[in-house]
Amino acid sequence: MSRRRKQQHRRPGPLGGRGPSRIGAERPPPSAAEVHQLLLMAARARPDQARMARAALAAAPAAVVVPVAEEVARETLVGLWASGWQPAEVVWQARRRRVAAGDAAVAAVRAGAADLDLARVHPAWRAQLDALGSPPAAAVVDVEALVELVSVLLALPPVEVLLPVPGRPDIPLAAVSAGAGSDGIDARVLEKVRALLAKAESTTFEAEAQAFTAKAHELMTRHSLEHVLVTAPEEHTDRPVARRFCIDDPYADARSHLLSAIAEACRGKAVLLGGLQMVTVVGFASDLAEVDVLFTSLLVQAQTALGQLARDSAPGSRERSRGFRSSFLRGFAQRIGDRLLSAGAATVADLDRSAGGALVPVLAQRRTAVDQHVAEMHPHLRTKRSAGPTDRLGWYAGREAADRADLPWERLGAG
Structure with a gap:
């Protein structure tokens, strides 16, 4: 006669899988790959799944979440520049959602600009970067604002490319936008x-x-x-x-x-x-x-x-x-x-x-x-x-x- 083993009830882990069976046992912090997946879920999943992902990110140590979120934001911004977005527009879209997300956007944009050769950047781009100023120090470590920023960035659709994209001369322009020093006005x-x-x-x-x-x-x-x-x-x-x-x-x-x-x-x-x-x-x-x-x-x-x-x-x-x-x-x-x-x-x-x-x-x-x-x-x-x-x-x-x-x-x- 065979015996049916009783199924142990386990609490869901941070990604919806099976976690430790002992009640009250501490979960290990999520890995970088798991944080990356949670960020994508928070931005693109169904509302109930997005809420679960945000809760898991909020419970995770900031030292684990912040570096991954900053890297995702940086990589996403590079793609947004190629799809027509400009620095001031990205910050404005983030600030529409939440002021702190706008501050986090300023920090992310300025961090990405450090890798650019500004001498080769269109004057209108440089003017926008200069106008952004410096973000508050708290924006660098605000996990909730960073998660909100990543969600905003991942949701932005392509728009017309109006200015030359830094480092991408291969991308055709829809139009060279009127900008600093280029509008023909005295x-x-x-x-x-x-x-x-x-x-x-x-x-x-x-x-x-x-x-x-x-x-x-x-x-x-x-x-x-x-x-x-x-x-x-x-x-x-x-x-x-x-x-x-x-x-x-x-x-x-x-x-x-x-x-x-x-x-x-x-x-x-x-x-x-x-x-x-x-x-x-x-x-x-x-x-x-x-x-x-x-x-x-x-x-x-x-x-x-x-x-x-x-x-x-x-x-x-x-x-x-x-x-x-x-x-x-x-x-x-x-x-x-x-x-x-x-x-x-x-x-x-x-x-x-x-x-x-x-x-x-x-x-x-x-x-x-x-x-x-x-x-x-x-x-x-x-x-x-x-x-x-x-x-x-x-x-x-x-x-x-x-x-x-x-x-x-x-x-x-x-x-």
């Missing part, structure tokens, strides 16, 4: 514009802020269109470029609408990168510089108007609700787009007359070039209708604020 004009915008953002007086913003608009508008006339004879050497914008919360979708409206008015085209809160704007370099300035200053004006509404409203009122504020920004974006297109057309007509009819044909050629470039970068691009405003009062309040926003293009056209 450095003295940019310096004046940035100074004016800094004053507009720092003042608490709305009239003063609008005056500073209006002057910045005027400088950029005139300079951009004059740049078109100057480069027209050499147009075959000028081609569209692209720049990605990271859209901050809250109300990122409404802010994207504002950016798209501005890009259209500046003879560019905006493409929303789904799920990433990023927008790629394609256009000529001088026009992209203008988009950047207009987006910054008009967003400041919209936020100022929203802040004034909040100060004039009682706590808990409709004007302070999320639906109202989101609808306000959507209404502001649509109305600003209408005004920019109308005022821009008048300004172009005025300068075209001054140039003896030379401006309009060049602008038409450049618009065709932009459309072709977008089609090449995004051959499967789809147009999707976005959700409408949820609060009609907020929508109309935003349109009224847009009517009050200062647009010097109208004055230029009238003059």
